[in-house]
Amino acid sequence: MENKRFTISVFTENTIGLLHRVTTVFTRRKINIESLTVSETETQGVSRFTIVVNGAEDKVLQVSKQIEKQVEVLKCFFYEDEQVVYQELALYKMPTKAFARSEAVEDIIRESNARVLAIEPEFIVIEKTGREHETQALFEKLKPFGILSFVRSGRVAIAKPMKRLQTHLEELESISLFE
Amino acid sequence: METLVQEVMTKKKEAHVSQKLNVTGAEALILSLLAEGVDSIFGYPGGAIMPVYDALYDYQEQLKHYLVRHEQGAIHAAQGYARVQGRAGVALATSGPGATNLITGIADAMIDSTPVVCITGQVFRHLLGSDAFQEVDVISVSLPITKWNFQVTKAEEIPAAIAKAFYIAQSGRPGPVLIDITKNAQNERFDFEYQKCTKIRSYFPRRKVDANAIDAAVELINSAKKPFMLVGQGVTLSKAEEELKAFAEKSGIPVASTLLGLSAFSTKHPLYVGYLGMHGNYGPNIKTNECDVLIAVGMRFDDRVTGDLKSYAKQAKVIHVEIDPAEIDKNVKTTVAVVADAKEALVALTEKIEKKSYPEWLQEFADADRLEYEKVISKDFAPNTEKIKMAEVIKMLSDKTQGTSIIVTDVGQHQMTTTRYYQFTEKDSNITSGGAGTMGFCLPAAIGAKVGRPDRQVVAIIGDGGFQMTMQELGVIMQYGIAVKVIILNNNFLGMVRQWQQMFFDNRYSSVDMHNPDFIKLAEAFGIKAQKVEKREDLGSALDTMLDSPEAYFLEICVEKETNVFPMVPAGAGVGGIRLE
Numbered sequence A: 001m002e003n004k005r006f007t008i009s010v011f012t013e014n015t016i017g018l019l020h021r022v023t024t025v026f027t028r029r030k031i032n033i034e035s036l037t038v039s040e041t042e043t044q045g046v047s048r049f050t051i052v053v054n055g056a057e058d059k060v061l062q063v064s065k066q067i068e069k070q071v072e073v074l075k076c077f078f079y080e081d082e083q084v085v086y087q088e089l090a091l092y093k094m095p096t097k098a099f100a101r102s103e104a105v106e107d108i109i110r111e112s113n114a115r116v117l118a119i120e121p122e123f124i125v126i127e128k129t130g131r132e133h134e135t136q137a138l139f140e141k142l143k144p145f146g147i148l149s150f151v152r153s154g155r156v157a158i159a160k161p162m163k164r165l166q167t168h169l170e171e172l173e174s175i176s177l178f179e
Numbered sequence B: 001m002e003t004l005v006q007e008v009m010t011k012k013k014e015a016h017v018s019q020k021l022n023v024t025g026a027e028a029l030i031l032s033l034l035a036e037g038v039d040s041i042f043g044y045p046g047g048a049i050m051p052v053y054d055a056l057y058d059y060q061e062q063l064k065h066y067l068v069r070h071e072q073g074a075i076h077a078a079q080g081y082a083r084v085q086g087r088a089g090v091a092l093a094t095s096g097p098g099a100t101n102l103i104t105g106i107a108d109a110m111i112d113s114t115p116v117v118c119i120t121g122q123v124f125r126h127l128l129g130s131d132a133f134q135e136v137d138v139i140s141v142s143l144p145i146t147k148w149n150f151q152v153t154k155a156e157e158i159p160a161a162i163a164k165a166f167y168i169a170q171s172g173r174p175g176p177v178l179i180d181i182t183k184n185a186q187n188e189r190f191d192f193e194y195q196k197c198t199k200i201r202s203y204f205p206r207r208k209v210d211a212n213a214i215d216a217a218v219e220l221i222n223s224a225k226k227p228f229m230l231v232g233q234g235v236t237l238s239k240a241e242e243e244l245k246a247f248a249e250k251s252g253i254p255v256a257s258t259l260l261g262l263s264a265f266s267t268k269h270p271l272y273v274g275y276l277g278m279h280g281n282y283g284p285n286i287k288t289n290e291c292d293v294l295i296a297v298g299m300r301f302d303d304r305v306t307g308d309l310k311s312y313a314k315q316a317k318v319i320h321v322e323i324d325p326a327e328i329d330k331n332v333k334t335t336v337a338v339v340a341d342a343k344e345a346l347v348a349l350t351e352k353i354e355k356k357s358y359p360e361w362l363q364e365f366a367d368a369d370r371l372e373y374e375k376v377i378s379k380d381f382a383p384n385t386e387k388i389k390m391a392e393v394i395k396m397l398s399d400k401t402q403g404t405s406i407i408v409t410d411v412g413q414h415q416m417t418t419t420r421y422y423q424f425t426e427k428d429s430n431i432t433s434g435g436a437g438t439m440g441f442c443l444p445a446a447i448g449a450k451v452g453r454p455d456r457q458v459v460a461i462i463g464d465g466g467f468q469m470t471m472q473e474l475g476v477i478m479q480y481g482i483a484v485k486v487i488i489l490n491n492n493f494l495g496m497v498r499q500w501q502q503m504f505f506d507n508r509y510s511s512v513d514m515h516n517p518d519f520i521k522l523a524e525a526f527g528i529k530a531q532k533v534e535k536r537e538d539l540g541s542a543l544d545t546m547l548d549s550p551e552a553y554f555l556e557i558c559v560e561k562e563t564n565v566f567p568m569v570p571a572g573a574g575v576g577g578i579r580l581e
């Protein structure tokens, strides 16, 4: 099976140690995590891990079952890129003098729909949200002007299917026995 | 979603609630264990768990503590106890080295789905992360080998943590859990109240039987020409032995067992066709690649069972009855998955299948058996060697006990020989380290098994190598008068490794030669009656003496040094490539 990019959404209890439990499912199987983001969801006490991996679909299915098997994981889903709306964020630290020298940097920022986040005497921080190839393109454009530091966040993603977590859990509950 | 949030982890039950005001965390732990019906625990004291040991002092009548000689002994004993009792065993250890000494057994329990609750002491909460004396981050260390673990840092957390621990360890696919309790939490006082855990919102241990899956499975079974059933420990764990028998008898389908499935189905049943895997029987291995429908119940297609997956049962439609959804399609692609408890699934299947029999198909197994008998078994049982062969010992033991003893084995040739030749006729009788293959497992596991089932004969069968990994636990037999029968099958070799070196490494025997101590003196030093058997003619009476002994008994049986266990599916080969010699 060919490798594809998958976004894995894991809904969990907000407990210490769960990050480690979830990541060992990947590391044990030598699957490289491309990015990982954790945040609270709309439901208090429920966290969402957004994990991006490159892998074969059957492997990713196995991994998602192993994740779901963890006691404190509520539910694990995985999606191909078309099934999610996703975004990343990048920050670029540039020397202030790069702006003073020409208007080129300013033009690049405008064209790329980036924005200036902070201005300090020595450096300026530019922010760009977008997909990886977009933030990377801006990186390439700014590079000749001297990038002091660059950081890109993990992917955050929202699934397109309308079925809510609650509904999934109710379904699971209705087919389960607890004692 | 609101309902989800409001749902509480533990539901109040009508059943009586255990309560006591102003107790220490340590006492609360004991009360919690008692509320779970625990009567025996295995452990070893030390600084960070001392408050618990102090509390135990007041509960000696209700809660018997067995002082092991090494924490690995505690966890293996808890495993042996759990396996015969069908409920969680409990191991107790101090922080740091005490906790890390449990690790091998926890890993073993994880891969063999054994319910155990490990309780470890931990340094004071304010010292966590400071590299304090005997501080080890046992939560991180045990994380990949526990079903769940949790660090308690406040006394009030103890009852709920223990309740969850037992619930998780024992429900669904069982497994080990670890609760790490900081010393301050053991000392603090609070008002104790215990409620059993019966549900956790993020945890779905068991599915209802899906009628559609059952129908699909029934259709395959009813139209099969050469159906074949593989049963694993899932049958034992779900206490489904009777249901398995009913299914087999109505369906007429031949039954083979995995290593851990042994004793779930009587080996003397006419439908029993043998034992699977690397050193299993010839018939069930080759027939796996000839059947048209393969029904796997409560087993996980371990590589020691399947051999090379690329040539495993490719012709067959596969029905997988399994409680753990993550096992479905993990190793073998299924045609129909029944994600359910083995007992409930078997009941549902039995109801709907047609009554059938497959005399010709069974005859094929019988023919394969005859071949194996000629090439292997007859030579094993009536050897022309001067020295006793392992197989003879097991055959005689099996006959003398009529297959009714609890048989505990270690890892190696003696294990494979025992599981091949002991004819189990009673359930909950086979205790061995399967998935992990942990040498040193046997002696402490046998102790735990005898504590759990004092009414049954418990025989430990160990190699001279594995015995020396945990032989200090003879001290537990001595101290508590545990009537375990111990047989050392002494070949003065790490036999199984030697076999591989002979077969696959050109006879280069590298570090497998064992210079052993005087085992008889050793056993006697622990006050255990012991006998050494060197001659074939002494074997019968020695076994009788051992079996008849009301107390522990130790037999060292000197066996043929260079016997190989056959049949064998060489590592990397398919089940069809099984070798008889």
Ligand SMILES: Cc1ncc(C[n+]2csc(CCOP(=O)(O)OP(=O)(O)O)c2C)c(N)n1
Pocket: B410, B411, B412, B413, B414, B415, B437, B438, B439, B440, B462, B463, B464, B465, B466, B467, B489, B491, B493, B494, B495, B496, B497
């Ligand atoms: C803890 C551990 N270390 C190493 C091994 C590898 N191993 C498997 S079988 C075996 C030899 C066992 O020898 P012995 O206990 O004398 O039993 P025999 O095979 O001779 O019956 C070894 C070393 C293991 N299974 N477990």
